[in-house]
Amino acid sequence: MAQDRVESVERALTILDVFDSTQEYFTLADLASETGYYKSTLLRLLSSLERFDYVQRGQDGRYRLGHAPVRLARRHMPSRQLEAWIQPVLESLTQASGETASLIEVTSQHAECRLVAVPDSALRHELRPGQRWRIETEGDPAQAFPGGIMHCRQLGHPRESSPLWLALSGPSSRLTPALADKYLTSALAELERRPAER
Structure with missing residues (x-):
């Protein structure tokens, strides 16, 4: 108020x-x-x-x-269980796609990167944990950046109160929404096979 x-x-x-x-x-x-x-x-x-x-x-x-x-910020890092569950999948996603894979948390009108895996490629989307941006489109926390795209898929986690999303981002000359969706579908299936500890 x-x-x-x-x-x-x-x-x-x-x-x-x-x-x-x-x-x-x-x-x-x-x-x-x-x-x-x-x-x-x-x-x-x-x-x-x-x-x-x-x-x-x-x-x-x-x-x-x-x-x-x-x-x-260190006092509010992702829980060890969440990191142990998600980070290996982000690393695999980056290795398979050659693009930046991240875990995004949504609070109010903002999105924040909580975990990230970045490829070795010189041309890549630079993202770091703690980076925040305003959500421009309701229901889609993707960050807009020049010359690139970020594609997101929501996931659920019993320990987290805020919505979490897996994201894949990179130069639009290499990454298309369809290709990103294909990789993210695979990653979500992998997370289903590796359930988080309760």
Whole structure:
């Protein structure tokens, strides 16, 4: 609800969202451009974030993500049972298809990569655990990216409260929806043969 909003907290979280990027370091000007905030406002918020180690400021004045988000994320990694069940299938899927295979979790209007297997190919979809994106099409958590496709199939798991999806992604010059669906059908069948521990 609107009355429950705390503007300073939302501004701080907006700053942290900027760091969800392949770019590792940001100048104050970069952050001002990305958030639309005045530099004076940014400096006050960044000072608090730095004090709690959510961001770190280098000697050159540029900012990077601190250790606190990583520490918190490690506490909420996929369960060992889920990882043991899914990761070998992702590795097999990547080996068979030559493309990036991942486990995607959907919460609200966002999708997040929880596990991933990446091929050795130089031309591939770069995806990492913890990477999040907004869902553009209801019922399909696929990430849109230039020159490529992501194809997803939902699966169920008794230990997880949020919907989980298997995904295969790569350059559209190599991967078609039909081909991705064929590989994902095989992977889902493999998961059925290897039931997760209850």
